[in-house]
Amino acid sequence: MTTPSAPLRIAIAGLGTVGVGVIRLLATNAGIIAARAGRRIEVVAVSARDRGKDRGVDIAPFAWEDDMTALARRDDVDVVVELVGGSDGPALACSRAALAAGKGLVTANKAMIAHHGLELAGLAEASNAPLKFEAAVAGGIPVIKGLREGTSANALTKVYGILNGTCNYILSTMERTGADFAAVLAEAQARGFAEADPAFDIEGVDAAHKLAILAAIGFGTRVDFAGVRIAGITRVRAADIAQADALGFVIRLVGEADVEETPQGARLLQRVRPCLVARGHPLSAVDGPTNAVVAEGNFSGRLLFQGAGAGDGPTASAVAADLIDIARDEVGAPFSIPVANLAAIPPAEPGERTERSYIRFMVKDRPGVLAEITAAMRDGGVSIESLIQQGRSAEGGEVMVAMVTHEGPEANVARALALLEGSDSLAGDPLVLPILPL
Amino acid sequence: MTTPSAPLRIAIAGLGTVGVGVIRLLATNAGIIAARAGRRIEVVAVSARDRGKDRGVDIAPFAWEDDMTALARRDDVDVVVELVGGSDGPALACSRAALAAGKGLVTANKAMIAHHGLELAGLAEASNAPLKFEAAVAGGIPVIKGLREGTSANALTKVYGILNGTCNYILSTMERTGADFAAVLAEAQARGFAEADPAFDIEGVDAAHKLAILAAIGFGTRVDFAGVRIAGITRVRAADIAQADALGFVIRLVGEADVEETPQGARLLQRVRPCLVARGHPLSAVDGPTNAVVAEGNFSGRLLFQGAGAGDGPTASAVAADLIDIARDEVGAPFSIPVANLAAIPPAEPGERTERSYIRFMVKDRPGVLAEITAAMRDGGVSIESLIQQGRSAEGGEVMVAMVTHEGPEANVARALALLEGSDSLAGDPLVLPILPL
Structure with missing residues (x-):
C-alpha cells in the first residue's frame, strides 16, 4: 500500500x-x-x-x-x-x-x-x-485483464467473440441497408472505418492476431498464430445476409478458441470465420464497430465483455490502464503464466467437430441441379434440415440454393462438397458458414 | 516476477x-x-x-x-x-x-x-x-476489477446496470408469460431464484448495496449507501409490462450512479428504480438471473460487462479470482483509491434532472377522469408524448391510463402528481417509471 x-x-x-x-x-x-x-x-x-x-x-x-x-x-x-x-x-x-x-x-x-x-x-x-x-485486443474493452484476472480461477471451455470492428461494421451495414460487400467496404473506407488497404481486416488476419493472444492467456498455451484457421468475409453476399435473416440469424465474423482432449492428447482449436448467429445470442446484438468477447468458464459460466473495439479514445484508455497497473506495481507474467510454463498444444483437426452449417450454392438454372446437390449431401453423410431455392435471377441465369444442415461432422460437409467439385452445374465455389451454437 | x-x-x-x-x-x-x-x-x-x-x-x-x-x-x-x-x-x-x-x-x-x-x-x-x-457485486462478473483496473484511466460519466438477478428473473418471466408479480415471485421462490424472505431483493435494497460499492470505485467517492434512492419492483403489474412492450420497451430494475457538477459543487446521484429500457439498448437483452453493468468512460466510451449475477459457481469464481490476486501480490487499495483520499460528495437532488417517463394511473371508470389527469399534467408542466386508456376492466370498474412524457424535469412530474393527490378519481397511487436513455 x-x-x-x-x-x-x-x-x-x-x-x-x-x-x-x-x-x-x-x-x-x-x-x-x-x-x-x-x-x-x-x-x-x-x-x-x-x-x-x-x-x-x-x-x-x-x-x-x-x-x-x-x-x-x-x-x-x-x-x-x-x-x-x-x-x-x-x-x-x-x-x-x-x-x-x-x-x-x-x-x-x-x-x-x-x-x-x-x-x-x-x-x-x-x-x-x-x-x-x-x-x-478489442480496443478499449479490458478483456486481457478480464481473462488474466477476472476468470483466472476458471478452466475455460471456450473463448470467442467479435474481434474486428471493420468486419462487424461492414456486415451489420450490409444487414441494415441490403447493400453488397464491395459498396459497403467503399463506404467504410470513405468514413474511416476501414483502411485504404483493408486486406488484414476483411481477410480475418487482424481478428486472428487477437484470437491467438486471447487463446494463449485463456488456455495457458503458447501463442500459436500459425495454428489459426482463417476465413474472411469477402465472399459473404447481400443475399446470404438476407437468407440468414429469413432464418432468424445475423452474420458475424467470429473468432473462437477451445482446447479439446482427444485420444492423441490435448488439441487447441483456433479459427476465425463468418458465422450465422441466432438472434437471442448476445453476439447477435453487437453492431457497427463494436467488439465483444465471450469467455465460458467451468465455474463462472458465460461472461460477456463488450465495447468499442478501436478508435483513439478507447485504445488510449487501454494503454493508460496498463500504465496505471505498472505504476501500481501490479504486473505479473505478460501471458498470465510465465512463458516457460505455457503449454505447447498442437492445433486441432476441426473435421471431427460437429456443427450445423449454412451452405450456399450459386448454380446454373437448369434441370437436375437440385438432385445433384442433394445426392452429394446424402453421399457425404450431410443431413439437410431445410433448403431454399430462390427464384430465377435476372441476369446470367444463376440462382442461389441455400441450405441449413442438421448438426453433423464438419468433415462430412467437406466430403459432400468434394463430390461436387468440378461439377458444371455450379457457378463458383459454395460458401459454408457455421451456425454458432446458442 | x-x-x-x-x-x-x-x-x-x-x-x-x-x-x-x-x-x-x-x-x-x-x-x-x-x-x-x-x-x-x-x-x-x-x-x-x-x-x-x-x-x-x-x-x-x-x-x-x-x-x-x-x-x-x-x-x-x-x-x-x-x-x-x-x-x-x-x-x-x-x-x-x-x-x-x-x-x-x-x-x-x-x-x-x-x-x-x-x-x-x-x-x-x-x-x-x-x-x-x-x-x-454482480456475482461472477469481474466488474470491480473492470472498474478498478479496466477503466482506471477514465473519468466515468455514468455507471449503471442490472444488479439483482432475482428482480431480473421476475421481470423477464412476467414479460415472457404475462403472469402477475405475485405469481412469478412464488414460482421464483419455489425454483430457488428468490429467497423465502425476498424483501431485500424485490425492494431494491440488494441492488442498492451493490450500486453504492460500484459508485465508490467508479467515481472515487466514499461509499454512501444511505444516499441511494431506492424503489423496488413490487408495484410493477403485468399490464405495465404489456404496455411497455407495445411501446417498444422492456422493464428492468436498473441501478445508476453519476457525479454532476452543480453551482453548489459536485453531487453524487445514486438510485435504483424499475426503468423502461428500449429494445436495442444492451440492457434490454439481459434476461433471467443475468446481471450486466455498463460503465461509460470519457475515453473508453461505453463498456458492458455481463454474466451470471449469482449462484455458487459464479460467486466462487469471483472469490477465487480475488485469492489469486492476493497470491500474486497484486492488491492495492480496496476501493482503488486509499480511503483517506476518497471524496465525500453530497447526494444529488434528482428533481433538476430531466428525463422521459412512463406514468401509469389506475382510475375509476367515470366521465372527466382524463380531463382531470391531463389538466394536472399541464399545470405541473409535464408535456405528454402519448397517452393510452385501456378498455373497461372486467371487475371493480377500474381502468388503466398510461402515458409517456416528453423529456422534462423530474420535479414537474412530482408537481403534477401532487396536484392529483387525494383525488377520488384515482384508485391507488400512480406508478412513475423513467425511460432509460439509449
Whole structure:
C-alpha cells in the first residue's frame, strides 16, 4: 500500500491517432490517474516519423528522438509505449531494446504480440520488466485483464467473440441497408472505418492476431498464430445476409478458441470465420464497430465483455490502464503464466467437430441441379434440415440454393462438397458458414 | 516476477452453497490456479454453524473452529474468506478481527461492504493487508476489477446496470408469460431464484448495496449507501409490462450512479428504480438471473460487462479470482483509491434532472377522469408524448391510463402528481417509471 511518489516516466513511440490520444488522455485525466495509480504518469519523450507534423497536441514539452529505439536507451524513461504498428521492423526493434534495457513496454500492437509475443515476454521475464498489451485486443474493452484476472480461477471451455470492428461494421451495414460487400467496404473506407488497404481486416488476419493472444492467456498455451484457421468475409453476399435473416440469424465474423482432449492428447482449436448467429445470442446484438468477447468458464459460466473495439479514445484508455497497473506495481507474467510454463498444444483437426452449417450454392438454372446437390449431401453423410431455392435471377441465369444442415461432422460437409467439385452445374465455389451454437 | 512457492493458506467462514462452491473450485481447478497464481491456494481451516451437516464435500481435512472469529487468530492462516452474510454480527466481527490481525480478507458480503466498507478498508490499509470483494457485486462478473483496473484511466460519466438477478428473473418471466408479480415471485421462490424472505431483493435494497460499492470505485467517492434512492419492483403489474412492450420497451430494475457538477459543487446521484429500457439498448437483452453493468468512460466510451449475477459457481469464481490476486501480490487499495483520499460528495437532488417517463394511473371508470389527469399534467408542466386508456376492466370498474412524457424535469412530474393527490378519481397511487436513455 506504499505509494511511491516518484512519477512513472514514459516515452511514446508513434504519434498517430492513438499516440496523440494517449497524450491527450494523460493530460485530461491526470488527476484521476494520479489518485488511482498512487503517482503521476508523465510523458518525457516521444518519437515519430515526422517531427513537424501538426497533430493537434503540443509535443514541444517532450524530448524528441528521431530514432525510436533511442527511447529505450534514455535514463529518464521507465516505460516505452510502442504505438507504431507492424509485426516486425521498427516496432519490434524498439520493443526488444526497451525490454532488454529493463524498461517496461506497453503496446497496442496485436500483430507483433501474435508473432513475437513469446520472445518479448521471455525478455520481460528475464529482466523483470513489465510487458502489457491490453490495447492489442478489442480496443478499449479490458478483456486481457478480464481473462488474466477476472476468470483466472476458471478452466475455460471456450473463448470467442467479435474481434474486428471493420468486419462487424461492414456486415451489420450490409444487414441494415441490403447493400453488397464491395459498396459497403467503399463506404467504410470513405468514413474511416476501414483502411485504404483493408486486406488484414476483411481477410480475418487482424481478428486472428487477437484470437491467438486471447487463446494463449485463456488456455495457458503458447501463442500459436500459425495454428489459426482463417476465413474472411469477402465472399459473404447481400443475399446470404438476407437468407440468414429469413432464418432468424445475423452474420458475424467470429473468432473462437477451445482446447479439446482427444485420444492423441490435448488439441487447441483456433479459427476465425463468418458465422450465422441466432438472434437471442448476445453476439447477435453487437453492431457497427463494436467488439465483444465471450469467455465460458467451468465455474463462472458465460461472461460477456463488450465495447468499442478501436478508435483513439478507447485504445488510449487501454494503454493508460496498463500504465496505471505498472505504476501500481501490479504486473505479473505478460501471458498470465510465465512463458516457460505455457503449454505447447498442437492445433486441432476441426473435421471431427460437429456443427450445423449454412451452405450456399450459386448454380446454373437448369434441370437436375437440385438432385445433384442433394445426392452429394446424402453421399457425404450431410443431413439437410431445410433448403431454399430462390427464384430465377435476372441476369446470367444463376440462382442461389441455400441450405441449413442438421448438426453433423464438419468433415462430412467437406466430403459432400468434394463430390461436387468440378461439377458444371455450379457457378463458383459454395460458401459454408457455421451456425454458432446458442 | 518472483513466485514465492509457499502456498497461500486460507480459512473459510461460512459453508453455505458459496463456501462449498469455493472449496470445490479450489480442488477442481487446483492446477490451473497454481500455475496462474504462482503458488498453490490451500484451505486450512473452516467455520460454520453446524459441523455435522452433510454438504457434499469432505471438510475433514480442514481444521474446524466453532467460533469464526477464531479463524482470524490462527497462525496458519494468511487470508480469511468471509461467506456468512449480513451487514453486521458475526460476519463483521470476523472481518474486523481478520484485518486487525493483519490477515487478508476476501468477502462476498455486499451488505457489509456497503455499510462498513470504509471502516474495513481503513483497517486493511493500516495493517497493509489485502481486502477484496469482487464477489459482492454482480456475482461472477469481474466488474470491480473492470472498474478498478479496466477503466482506471477514465473519468466515468455514468455507471449503471442490472444488479439483482432475482428482480431480473421476475421481470423477464412476467414479460415472457404475462403472469402477475405475485405469481412469478412464488414460482421464483419455489425454483430457488428468490429467497423465502425476498424483501431485500424485490425492494431494491440488494441492488442498492451493490450500486453504492460500484459508485465508490467508479467515481472515487466514499461509499454512501444511505444516499441511494431506492424503489423496488413490487408495484410493477403485468399490464405495465404489456404496455411497455407495445411501446417498444422492456422493464428492468436498473441501478445508476453519476457525479454532476452543480453551482453548489459536485453531487453524487445514486438510485435504483424499475426503468423502461428500449429494445436495442444492451440492457434490454439481459434476461433471467443475468446481471450486466455498463460503465461509460470519457475515453473508453461505453463498456458492458455481463454474466451470471449469482449462484455458487459464479460467486466462487469471483472469490477465487480475488485469492489469486492476493497470491500474486497484486492488491492495492480496496476501493482503488486509499480511503483517506476518497471524496465525500453530497447526494444529488434528482428533481433538476430531466428525463422521459412512463406514468401509469389506475382510475375509476367515470366521465372527466382524463380531463382531470391531463389538466394536472399541464399545470405541473409535464408535456405528454402519448397517452393510452385501456378498455373497461372486467371487475371493480377500474381502468388503466398510461402515458409517456416528453423529456422534462423530474420535479414537474412530482408537481403534477401532487396536484392529483387525494383525488377520488384515482384508485391507488400512480406508478412513475423513467425511460432509460439509449
